[in-house]
Amino acid sequence: MSQPTRRAAGALALSAVAALALSACSSASGTPSGESGGDVTLSYAIWDENQKPAMEDIAAAFTEEHPNVTIDIQVTPYKEYFTKLQTAASGGSAADVFWMNGPNFQLYASNGQLAPLDDTGIDAADYPQGLVDLYTYDGTLYGAPKDFDTVAVWYNKELFDAADVDYPAAGWTWEDLKDAAAKLTDAAKGQFGIAASQYGQENFYNSIAQAGGEVISADGTKTGYDSPEALAGIELWTDQIDAGSSPTAQQLTDTNPEDLFLSGKVAMFQNGSWAAIAYADNADIADKVDVAPLAAGPAGNQSVIHGVANVANANSPHLAEAKEFAAFASGEAAATIQAETGTVIPAFDGTQQAWVDALPQYDLQVYIDALETSVPYPVSKNTSAWTSIESEVLSQVWAGNVSAKDGLKDLAEKMQAALDAEQE
Template sequence: MANRLRGAVALAAAALLAVTAAACGGGDADGGKVKITWWHGQAAPYDEPIKKLAAAYSAAHPDVEIVPQLGTSNVDNMLQKVTAALAGGDAPDIAYMYGSWTATLAGNRKVVDLTDTVKDPAFGWDDFWESERAAATVDGKVVGIPAVIDNLGVVYNKKLFDAAHVTYPKPDWTWQDFRDAARKLTDPGKKIYGTTYPVSGAEDTVWRLWPMLWQQGGDILTPDGKKAAFNTPQAAAALDLWRGMARDDKSVYLDQNGEKFLPLFQSGKVAMVVTGPFALLDFREHKIDYGVVPLPGYNGNHETISGPDFWVLFDNGSRRAKAATEFAAWLAEPEQDAAWSLAVGNLPLRKATTRLPEYEKYVDDFPGAAEFVANLDNAKKARPSSAAYAKFSEAVGNAITRSLIAGTPASETLGEAAKRTDELLAKEK
């Protein structure tokens, strides 16, 4: 569920804008039943609630048929797939899109502007968490309706803490506490690491650094969005903390492809992992006795990062656009949120959902889920709504990787990434 960018995204983003004028949608014939194509991107068994919701809405609205389709088996490719569909005049009416794509999507005239929809008091936009609303909005335009919400916290293995005689972390812990605990939990003889960090250089590498920047009052870009703002002594100190843990303490397993760190936690070889609620189902199935706490903080600030993804609507004619908008608004209601999000172990998309009976069962079924829900209040900022983000994120990812693997000082690697970011932003303007 986490937002991970791939190299193809930047190419697809450029193509999306290029094909807008050529795309003609699926037609808007007068009369008859309106068919809404919904590319949900959810593989089995996560697609079961989707199918049930589509059937329920269609049954209650005889003039509308919701047609759920996978769209693509890898959501990383959804933007590229939609781009091709737009070019071919056969775009879906609704598609699951990563939140990091909103800046690109906002510039496409085929994307339905949902600003008026969410501002209707009946929609309850203020009931959604701040991070969702911020990520959905680009220059005042609401690009999508939340589909999935997550955030980063720390999940720890109680058995490994007990074996090392280390006190369980508390919600008010600091990054120095985190480092100290990781050092004590590391056991080279048993090949147990205190913690881990994915260093593939992708967005999964990058989004773990941003909260440490925000916690110290920093930001990713300047207020006008024209320059990098992350090249600061505070940001360098945050990255150097991880560098010291990896190279000096040797308490960090550096996962170079980003696919091993969660299985290592599940097998008892990593004591703490920075992750999100999307990992809880696997942890539960592996019968791990775990706990969940917010991220460590600086000066009492435990700000985290949220990765909301969205249902984005495409204008295939007025009738289809209207029907798709009404369906998306219905889908965002608390009862449907419970039937979709809670059923598959995702966090609730809105606060009203937490007051439903289904929520009580959800927190019982998924230990640690309540802590991640509470942690949404610590998600106060969103990644920049910039079409250049995908590219400059790669530069930051490379900087983090170089510091942790090669040991290059963070001031040097972040400085180079900031220079590259400024170049990319200058081209964007």
């Protein structure tokens, strides 16, 4: 998945009002079916200009197999993508095929905007189970997994060498992480061991799972923030701030945490697989960094898995072709094309090695290995309703204005109320 989607929940465009608008224009019955016949142009909406060349190659490969079908690729920057999609879907003019992310998926699927893909020949066994689960609603697959990202820890080798600290390696633990962060911190230089950013996908969603907890139940109806495990997962980060091993919440707000890592002010920074190509292209840091697995907590070293899916507009006038292209654009041939660009990890199993090989200077295999214990990105029918609460409450916890225990109690109560409202 490309960099603009890194904190997917932070830019959700949909709300309960939008859900009503989507529901009002959905057509659960009477959707087109069968081949359209004749020449067909399918619109294909994506949000990453960097991936457009690969998408053009995929479109050309599809047209070679289906000479009567032309693909019109439409790029909208991620910042505006879901706002535009919401408006188009409400007005019945959404693209025939479009990219979808986890936090927005269930709202579109539950309102009849997405066509089922179970009958397209997609074999769920060809994709990571976490992604199949993410894009399945009420037992039906609506999204064909296109790519995925997991999380690992990037580290500055120069800072580790200067402090005589061993590099992170497979099997390291939370205690090892905290010990290394402390040794790598030098207040006189304004240098910190780690950035304890208030990032869900990169930080605390992973550590909650590593403690044996969950952010939300598998069915998306119950909060997990009222558990001791969730508290441990949050305190892994807030304790780093309290110990001085991380910049303060205010410092992390004033300066982008990743910029602190890139400038050599922070020795460790957890980031998704999208970071690899960006760091390789950064002349100031490319040769100074490498990547290692996440540290293991009481339950292991789980990473959140997220990724983009290709979905077909249920109201497309060319529904059969749209469904077929959505499946093709996530199939083996398309995945191979994606992998060779080095920008994303393709979701189709067996095609990821080309992505690893594209940047041999880094141990990118750790991102692929993370699949073995990965946990799905936490979502519900209206994810934005509770992630806004999550951000508000945890910002007070990170700032030290509220204890983690009290903050999570408040968060759990408010989040559960939002989840209960989804079921009404």
